[in-house]
Amino acid sequence: MTTRHTVSAVDPFELPEWLGTSQVVWAATTSIHDTYLVTGELSGAGEQTACDLLAADVAYPQPVLEEQWRSSAHQAWTHAQVSVLEYDGRLTLPVPGTGFTADLVLESLARFAKALGVSSDRFSATLRL
Secondary structure, three states: OOOOOOEOOOOOOHHOOOOHHOOOOEEEEEEOOOOOEEEEEEEEEOOOOOOEEEEOOOOHHHHOOOOHHHHHHHHHHHHHOOOEEOOOOOOEEOOOOOOOOOHHHHHHHHHHHHHEEEEEEEHEEEEOO
């Protein structure tokens, strides 16, 4: 049985303004180990929004992304950027690979800050081991 995920592109400049004007904390709500999807929350300026990290190359038992979205994630990464998607109704950053390390999480968030047009020093992260 194949599960279809709802995926669409997100324009970073249409995201809430506080993401680009305040200090932002991304907090993982699940562990970064042994998973292809790390759920998390962005918070700042008294606001909060979901933001997950997705390992775009997981293909077994079924692909987590269709080829067009996986290819887009790789293209953005090659250019020191990150794609921004809505994946099953949640803001999601697809990252090339099949899993996560602390360094990869931090790099993903730095690229997200760049997509928003702000310095990455406005972002901090809390991980769950």
